[in-house]
Amino acid sequence: MSAQKKKAFQIEAFKHRVVVDPKYAEKTWKILEHAIHEIYNHNASGLSFEELYRNAYNMVLHKFGEKLYSGLVTTMTSHLKEISNSIEAAQGGLFLDELNRKWAEHNKALQMIRDILMYMDRTFIPNTHKTPVHELGLNLWRDVVIHFHAIQSRLQAILLENVRRERSGEVIDRGLMRSITKMLMDLGPSVYQDDFEKHFLEVSADFYRLESQEFIESCDCGEYLKKAERRLNEEIERVSHYLDTRSEVKITNVVETEMIESHMHRLVQMENSGLINMIVDEKFEDLGRMYCLFRQVSNGLVLIRDVMTSFIRDTGKQLITDPERLKDPVDFVQHLLDLKDKYDKIITSAFRNDKTFQNALNSSFEYFINLNSRSPEFISLFVDDKLRKGLRGVTEEDVELVLDKVMMLFRYLQEKDVFEKYYKQHLAKRLLSGKSVSDDAERSLIVKLKTECGYQFTSKLEGMFTDMKTSQDTMQGFHASHGSDIGDGPMLSVQVLTTGSWPTQPITTCNLPAEILGICEKFRNYYLGTHTGRRLSWQTNMGTADLKATFGKGQKHELNVSTYQMCVLMLFNDADRLSYKEIEQVTEIPTSDLKRCLQSLACVKGKNVLRKEPMSKDIADTDTFLFNDKYTSKFFKVKIGTVAAQRESEPENQETRQRVEEDRKPQIEAAIVRIMKARRVLDHNNIVAEVTKQLQSRFLPNPVVIKKRIESLIEREFLERDKGDRKLYRYLA
């Protein structure tokens, strides 16, 4: 049994003659037709599935699929017509019920029919591109029943009526509604949409249009919004119970359009209850609701933001220009901070920390803070107050909080260089009088300023701190070497200030009393001994002195006074009465300072260690001063020194302004030269834009001033106008 020849194995079709009985098709069809009838008449139990299946199979096999199919169509159609009639006959509330029932039955029947005709479904139908049985069943239902005009309009009306009833508070059969809408969906999304949803949305729009009109006439803003929210939630719930999920966004859209969008402006601006009132009264819940609702409509949030912004700007502007408020700078700044806190709270709790709202708030603050040219000064005074006493006994964290708030205000300032000037002045006073509450707090603020503005901003300020420290060391050295010399003489404490770091002070004349000239000279020699090549000048307008004074009845007091006051008082060791002129002559203190100094010594209750003749508030050239023997005070130590930093008088303010303007000129010129050196050729507008950008961290340069500086640079031949295009400037190397 070696290599067997392998023959190709073929299976051939079983050729057996099939007798095609011409009546065969008709007979078979009749069987099936009958079965369909029985199925629709609920008599399906008596049928043999196997037999029916075989019959259908055979018909298709013997090429009678067409007959089978068209028979199916006819039969089913006629049954459905019957069904239509019965549904139509149903009265009132039973209509939906009947429809629903018949639909369920039809589906069951359809299933059975489909199972029986499965062979046709799988072979004949795809080959001839006819509609499959199940789909056919649905289409017929749709065309014959649902779109039967009597049924169609009635169905629509009843569905919508149910919705309306439910909206007015009635209870309806939700399950039934669900089945019906599901039926429509099964028949095809376009059926659901065209037969129901479209009209549902239209009718709903009308409904809500009317209702919103009613509400808006009768409710205030908060109530209205509550109602709108409620209706929205209702609709969402309705959809989840008996509508297609895709309807949710459409119906909510309708509600939002009719209830919110159409009345947006009226709501926001409603008198006594609109947005502004809610903000003022801090109605967080209402505001939050308004935010959520308005978020859903286009430009809803824009509207809220715009109204809020203009309100903040107006309020801020009023605050800034109110002369009463401006009298107390510390109070003024506190008000600004309170205002900011208030709005921050609203944005976090009601407006979900929306960034666009934050930005709007920031830009509003920036706008009105810079409307008042004295804002930089006032903010510095606020800081001064806090660092002198406001932060006494406050925890480190709370100190940081306050300083951060100050930085926040600082960032809004356009004229940061003005702030720097005042801050320097106030810091100098604090340091020299030793009045700072906490060295750490001071340094912490400097660090924050440095982070914000860079090293240059704070280098001089840091220089001041360094000087204070260095002076301490110097004093130690001085006392160590000269301690024995002093003995009973006056105790001297010196702070040596580096000129560049401290605010410029004019040198004033003042003749120091003989008693201290000695020790002053000793110090000068000591210092210059270790620091050759330096020049020292006594700043008599910045010093203080502690004097031990004995009055008429032997009462002793320790007086803390300014250097000027010390010079004046020491004169009374040798004379009981002195005229103004005499005092002026001997001390050589400048007139306005002298008058101020005498005023605080003679005209202030509780501090009048001198008596003035005649008794009056102001110092006249003709006044005479006497040592006040009868002076008394509860306290042993009496402070008569100069007061803390105060807001500048108008003329002082003008002067500072001028100095700031003068300081700005070289900065602008430097920026122009820097830019032109890099760009070589540039047109006017671009120079202005670039200069502004470069200087924006310090101040906002005035375009007119920039132009003036350019012209000055042209005159000094740093720049020239381009000969071809007169709009351009050229850098001249």
Added chain:
Amino acid sequence: MPPRASKRKSAPPNSSSVTSSDGRSVSSKAKIKGLEKIDRLFNTYANSSLGMIDPEGIEALCSDLGVDYTDVRILMLAWKLKAEKQGYFTQDEWQTGLKALGVDSLSKLKKALSDLEKEVEKPSNYEDFYTYAFRYCLTEEKQKSVDIESICELLNLVLGVQFRPQIDSLIEYLKVQNDYKVINSDQWINFLRFCKEISFPDLENYDATQAWPLILDNYVEWMREKHS
């Protein structure tokens, strides 16, 4: 006639040509002769101790020419002569200038003056002349600006004819304002630009954010306030 080599003895038949012993041709002789006339004219007006024509001489020249001392044509003449110092003409300047004009006598000079006006008005020359007019007023060494009074007069003289309404208005402003007591060359050159480019009296196309000098920004603002 082109100059010819000196070795030639026989000259071509030409009645006007005469070859002198040193070989110079007639044109240069004519030149020398012309130069002589120019020089003679120069000496008529020059101050002998200075060696140049001084203000007095110019005044005399003016009256001979039949023009006023302050006439703009004298300024134009100075421009043509490229005179450095106001009120004075050096011999070099005189020679170069008159040669350029192609004149060597007073009558010819008189005629040339009207031609000169047209020449100055040519766009290519006008700006040059205008700039020159300012420089001519810088009498001191290192002087860079001219006082308002003089500027007003100069504006009137130089631009008054062509831009009468603008100049009248501008002069009024210059006298009233007190931001600037002097005008520098940059501002001066922009006055001309202003007259040429900006529509008057509406000043519609003036843009203060452009590179116009501040003084003109102020002028426009003043004008707009006046007319509102």
